[in-house]
Amino acid sequence: MSTDSDTSLLPIDPSRRQVLGFSAAAAAGLAIPALGMAAPAPAATAGGKKVLRYAFQIAETGFDPPKLSDIYSRIVTQHIFEGLFTYDHLARPAKIKPLTAAAMPEISADFRVYTVKIKPGIFFASDEAFGGKPRELVAQDYVYALKRFADPANKAPPWGDLEEADFIGLNALREESLAKRTPFDYDREVPGLRALDRYTIRFEVVAARPRLLELLAGGDLYGAVAREVVEHYGEQIPAHPVGTGPFKLVQWRRSSLIVLERNPEYREMLYAAEPAADDAEGQALLARFKGRRLPMIDRVEVSIIEENQPRWLSFLNQQNDFVERVPEEFITTAMPGGQVAPNLKRHGVQGYRVLTSDIVLTLYNMEHPVIGGYTPERVALRRAINLGVDIQREIDQVRRGQGIKAQAMEVPNTTGYDPHFKSEMSDYDPARARALLDMFGYVDKDGDGWREQPDGSPLVLIKHTQPDQKSRQLDELWQRNMNALGLKIEFSANKWPENLRAAQAGSVMIWGVASSAAQPDGQGALGRLYGPLKGSANLARFENKALDEIYLKMQGIPDGPERNALFREAKRIAIAYAPYKCHLHRYVTDMAHPWIIGYRRPDFWQDWWQYVDVDDSKRKA
Structure with missing residues (x-):
C-alpha cells in the first residue's frame, strides 16, 4: 500500500468557498469559455516533439526508490525504472506479464523458489556513471537493487515488504549490519537473491510466497538499479535516477517542475495488450495502437500545483493537457451525473471515472496516553468517535457523490474485499456514541460543557492536519x-x-490519510494493522497477537476460501479495537483534452505515459 495526502475529506462550508479571491462556481463559469477563446493552447516544443503536460497535486520527494513512500515520486520512477514483470495496461482484472524478463518465471511447487531469465540486449540509459555510454542490464542489477532496501543506511520505508517476503539470508544480513553498526555488505552473497549467470536470477524465500510476482512487478520501487550510478552520485542519487525504462529525467526543480524525455537507448517495445473480449474500450485502444513503437510521446512536463482551483484552471485554460483527480468541488460542473458537461464536451474534453483501489482513513495512535490503549474505556472512546463521524455527509457534500462508504481496510479490486460485507465502520450514530462515552466514564465532571477522561483529567483530542483550504474544510x-x-x-x-x-515516529494523536493498493493482493491493507510494521505501514502502531498470527498465516496460503476466511477474521479484530476510522473508497475522475489519445486510468501500476499519443492537429491555437 502507498500513502498519499487526502485534503478533501470533509464538507465544503458554502460560506468558505473562497480560494485566491474567486468562488468555486465563478471559477468554473469563467474559465470554461477560455477553452475556446482566451488562453491559446501551448504549441508543441521545437522540432515538433509530442509533449504531455499536467500537474501533480502533491510535491514529489525524490527519485531514489528505496527512499520512497509517496505515490507522486513513484509515478515518476515507474517510467524510469523497470521491474522484471509488469501489468498488462489494458487487462481488467489485473494481469502480470514479463517486462525485462524473457518469460514468466519457473516456480517451485512449494512457492519458495522463483527462477527468472532476463532478456539480453536491454540497456540502462547513457550516463556519466557509465562513461557517457549506455550499459547492458544484467541479473546482478536486480540483486543489488533489492539489497539496497535492506541497507539500514537507506532507512527504506518499503523495507517491510521485502522483510515479509523473507529472501533467505537478506534479513540476517541487515540485522548483522544493525547489530555491528557496520556498513551494509553489498558483496556478501545472499542465498535468496542470486545471479546464477549474466541473465539468470533466482529468488528463494524461507516460506511459501504464492504472490511474490506482485512484488517483482513493482518497477517503481523494485526496478533494476546500477551500482555504478549509486556510487557515482552518492548523496545526490535522488536527483539522478538512471534506469532502463522509456523515459529519463532531464530537469528537476524540487516541488516545482519535473521534466522527462524519451530515453534514446530504449529498446524496441511495441504496443501490445490483452484486454478482455467483452472490454469494448480496451479492444478499441488495442485496435488503434497495436504495433506502435513505445513511447509514442517525446516529453512529459509535470508541474506541482497544490491548490485545487489553480490546478483545475490550468487544465481549463489549456496550460495543461490532462488533469488527474478532478477536485471534488468542481466535479458537478465537470462531470454532472458521471457524464462530461456539455460545455466541455463541445471542446472535445474526455472524462474517465473509476472506483479506485484506495481508502481514506483516520488513524489513532495506539501508543498515545489519551486515545491509545486496549482497555475497554479506550476502545469505547475510539469507537464512539468513529460513530460520531458523518461519512455520508462527507460523500454527499464534499465528494459530490465521488465515493462509497468503507466497511473495512480492504480496498476494491483486491483479494479480501467483499462488497457485501457490512460493519459499524459506516454507521453514523451520535446517540449511540454519546451512550458509549457515558457508559465508560467520559462525562462532563466540571460543568464546562466538555467531557473529561474517566479519572477526571482533561480530555482534548488533537488532530494533525495540513495548512491548506481543503484541510480547513476537513x-x-x-x-x-x-x-x-x-x-x-x-x-x-x-x-x-x-x-x-x-x-x-509515533508522535501524532490523530491524523487523516489515504492509502492506495500497489498490488492486487489485499493483504497489503492489513499491513496497516500488523505489529512488526509499526512506524511504516502500520501508522496507528496497532499490536494484536491474533491479527499478527493471521497475517503471517495468510502469506503462505494460495487465494481461495481458506484465505478469505482469514480476511474476515482480521476485519472483525480491526473493527472491534478501532485503531482506524475507515471513511470511504474514492471515485476518481481524470480529464484530458482531445489531443491526448489512448489514456486509460491505471490501477495497481503507475506507468501510462508511454501508452498515450498526442495529436497536435487537435490543439486550438
Missing part, C-alpha cells in the same frame, strides 16, 4: 462532529511530509 466537519459528542478537539497544522514523519 477540520470544520470534525469540529462539528466532535462538538455534537461533547468532545473537545484541536488541530495541529503542518505540511503533509512533516505529518508523515511525525506519524512514523
Whole structure:
C-alpha cells in the first residue's frame, strides 16, 4: 500500500468557498469559455516533439526508490525504472506479464523458489556513471537493487515488504549490519537473491510466497538499479535516477517542475495488450495502437500545483493537457451525473471515472496516553468517535457523490474485499456514541460543557492536519462532529511530509490519510494493522497477537476460501479495537483534452505515459 495526502475529506462550508479571491462556481463559469477563446493552447516544443503536460497535486520527494513512500515520486520512477514483470495496461482484472524478463518465471511447487531469465540486449540509459555510454542490464542489477532496501543506511520505508517476503539470508544480513553498526555488505552473497549467470536470477524465500510476482512487478520501487550510478552520485542519487525504462529525467526543480524525455537507448517495445473480449474500450485502444513503437510521446512536463482551483484552471485554460483527480468541488460542473458537461464536451474534453483501489482513513495512535490503549474505556472512546463521524455527509457534500462508504481496510479490486460485507465502520450514530462515552466514564465532571477522561483529567483530542483550504474544510466537519459528542478537539497544522514523519515516529494523536493498493493482493491493507510494521505501514502502531498470527498465516496460503476466511477474521479484530476510522473508497475522475489519445486510468501500476499519443492537429491555437 502507498500513502498519499487526502485534503478533501470533509464538507465544503458554502460560506468558505473562497480560494485566491474567486468562488468555486465563478471559477468554473469563467474559465470554461477560455477553452475556446482566451488562453491559446501551448504549441508543441521545437522540432515538433509530442509533449504531455499536467500537474501533480502533491510535491514529489525524490527519485531514489528505496527512499520512497509517496505515490507522486513513484509515478515518476515507474517510467524510469523497470521491474522484471509488469501489468498488462489494458487487462481488467489485473494481469502480470514479463517486462525485462524473457518469460514468466519457473516456480517451485512449494512457492519458495522463483527462477527468472532476463532478456539480453536491454540497456540502462547513457550516463556519466557509465562513461557517457549506455550499459547492458544484467541479473546482478536486480540483486543489488533489492539489497539496497535492506541497507539500514537507506532507512527504506518499503523495507517491510521485502522483510515479509523473507529472501533467505537478506534479513540476517541487515540485522548483522544493525547489530555491528557496520556498513551494509553489498558483496556478501545472499542465498535468496542470486545471479546464477549474466541473465539468470533466482529468488528463494524461507516460506511459501504464492504472490511474490506482485512484488517483482513493482518497477517503481523494485526496478533494476546500477551500482555504478549509486556510487557515482552518492548523496545526490535522488536527483539522478538512471534506469532502463522509456523515459529519463532531464530537469528537476524540487516541488516545482519535473521534466522527462524519451530515453534514446530504449529498446524496441511495441504496443501490445490483452484486454478482455467483452472490454469494448480496451479492444478499441488495442485496435488503434497495436504495433506502435513505445513511447509514442517525446516529453512529459509535470508541474506541482497544490491548490485545487489553480490546478483545475490550468487544465481549463489549456496550460495543461490532462488533469488527474478532478477536485471534488468542481466535479458537478465537470462531470454532472458521471457524464462530461456539455460545455466541455463541445471542446472535445474526455472524462474517465473509476472506483479506485484506495481508502481514506483516520488513524489513532495506539501508543498515545489519551486515545491509545486496549482497555475497554479506550476502545469505547475510539469507537464512539468513529460513530460520531458523518461519512455520508462527507460523500454527499464534499465528494459530490465521488465515493462509497468503507466497511473495512480492504480496498476494491483486491483479494479480501467483499462488497457485501457490512460493519459499524459506516454507521453514523451520535446517540449511540454519546451512550458509549457515558457508559465508560467520559462525562462532563466540571460543568464546562466538555467531557473529561474517566479519572477526571482533561480530555482534548488533537488532530494533525495540513495548512491548506481543503484541510480547513476537513477540520470544520470534525469540529462539528466532535462538538455534537461533547468532545473537545484541536488541530495541529503542518505540511503533509512533516505529518508523515511525525506519524512514523509515533508522535501524532490523530491524523487523516489515504492509502492506495500497489498490488492486487489485499493483504497489503492489513499491513496497516500488523505489529512488526509499526512506524511504516502500520501508522496507528496497532499490536494484536491474533491479527499478527493471521497475517503471517495468510502469506503462505494460495487465494481461495481458506484465505478469505482469514480476511474476515482480521476485519472483525480491526473493527472491534478501532485503531482506524475507515471513511470511504474514492471515485476518481481524470480529464484530458482531445489531443491526448489512448489514456486509460491505471490501477495497481503507475506507468501510462508511454501508452498515450498526442495529436497536435487537435490543439486550438
